[in-house]
Amino acid sequence: xxxxxxxxxxxxxxxxxxxxxxxxxxxxxxxxxxxxxxxxxxxxxxxxxxxxxxxxxxxxxxxxxxxxxxxxxxxxxxxxxxxxxxxxxxxxxxxxxxxxxxxxxxxxxxxxxxxxxxxxxxxxxxxxxxxxxxxxxxxxxxxxxxxxxxxxxxxxxxxxxxxxxxxxxxxxxxxxxxxxxxxxxxxxxxxxxxxxxxxxxxxxxxxxxxxxxxxxxxxxxxxxxxxxxxxxxxxxxxxxxxxxxxxxxxxxxxxxxxxxxxxxxxxxxxxxxxxxxxxxxxxxxxxxxxxxxxxxxxx
Numbered sequence: 359x360x361x362x363x364x365x366x367x368x369x370x371x372x373x374x375x376x377x378x379x380x381x382x383x384x385x386x387x388x389x390x391x392x393x394x395x396x397x398x399x400x401x402x403x404x405x406x407x408x409x410x411x412x413x414x415x416x417x418x419x420x421x422x423x424x425x426x427x428x429x430x431x432x433x434x435x436x437x438x439x440x441x442x443x444x445x446x447x448x449x450x451x452x453x454x455x456x457x458x459x460x461x462x463x464x465x466x467x468x469x470x471x472x473x474x475x476x477x478x479x480x481x482x483x484x485x486x487x488x489x490x491x492x493x494x495x496x497x498x499x500x501x502x503x504x505x506x507x508x509x510x511x512x513x514x515x516x517x518x519x520x521x522x523x524x525x526x527x528x529x530x531x532x533x534x535x536x537x538x539x540x541x542x543x544x545x546x547x548x549x550x551x552x553x554x555x556x557x558x559x560x561x562x563x564x565x566x567x568x569x570x571x572x573x574x575x576x577x578x579x580x581x582x583x584x585x586x587x588x589x590x591x592x593x594x595x596x597x598x599x600x601x602x603x604x605x606x607x608x609x610x611x612x613x614x615x616x617x618x619x620x621x622x623x624x625x626x627x628x629x630x631x632x633x634x635x636x637x638x639x640x641x642x643x644x645x646x647x648x649x650x651x652x653x654x655x656x657x
């Protein structure tokens with residue numbers, strides 16, 4: 359049975375900090391929060407990297423402020439997964455290459471292949487301190503709902519894997535076409551063949567192609583579960599604060615329901631990560647702490 363690690367998909371989400379339910383009053387700085395978090399959990403997924411490529415100095419500080427055995431998983435910058443980005447989040451020299459019209463856009467979808475490849479390079483290079491210290495886990499590529507099953511999408515995943523050689527790539531699908539008509543068997547075989555980690559996601563089931571089923575599976579020596587919560591009311595709602603989609607506290611019975619899957623996957627993987635992404639208030643940390651207890655006590 360491989361090792362199992364439990365954590366959350368943010369340690370500094372603003373509603374968590376504001377809640378006062380995890381960090382004591384004396385934990386006030388970014389440094390203090392990361393140290394406090396890493397004393398209680400062995401792993402975290404970094405969400406801020408979806409919004410901008412971090413500076414080398416920031417990543418160095420992450421490494422310096424955590425124990426040797428700590429693992430960071432990094433969510434890919436939005437432009438690398440086909441999401442729209444705020445042009446202001448691009449590195450200044452690359453932003454200068456954009457037209458005035460592009461800069462005025464609230465959301466920019468980058469199609470230029472050369473620019474995309476340069477962003478991949480900078481994203482990869484920024485993570486070098488974690489790579490060198492042995493603290494880098496998987497790079498989480500959460501593809502958008504319009505990233506549908508098909509040959510072009512398979513090819514895009516392979517291009518991504520090629521640009522990230524030497525790093526552990528993990529993919530999460532957000533479109534039901536990947537799991538219709540028995541296609542999941544083909545998808546899992548493709549991921550195994552190319553040594554790409556499949557992310558098992560739990561999310562509200564809306565009965566539409568915009569949601570995916572919960573299918574626990576492992577395709578590499580890493581199993582990765584990403585638990586979003588089950589807030590049906592807000593999951594597909596537009597124009598709300600992002601964290602409100604994840605405003606959900608799993609019940610004890612729901613958490614117990616995951617335990618057999620975690621243990622089964624851990625028999626097939628060297629490392630299994632159970633990551634709570636219901637990051638609104640203290641829900642994720644509460645559920646993660648309880649999951650650690652359940653994995654010790656549940657048969």
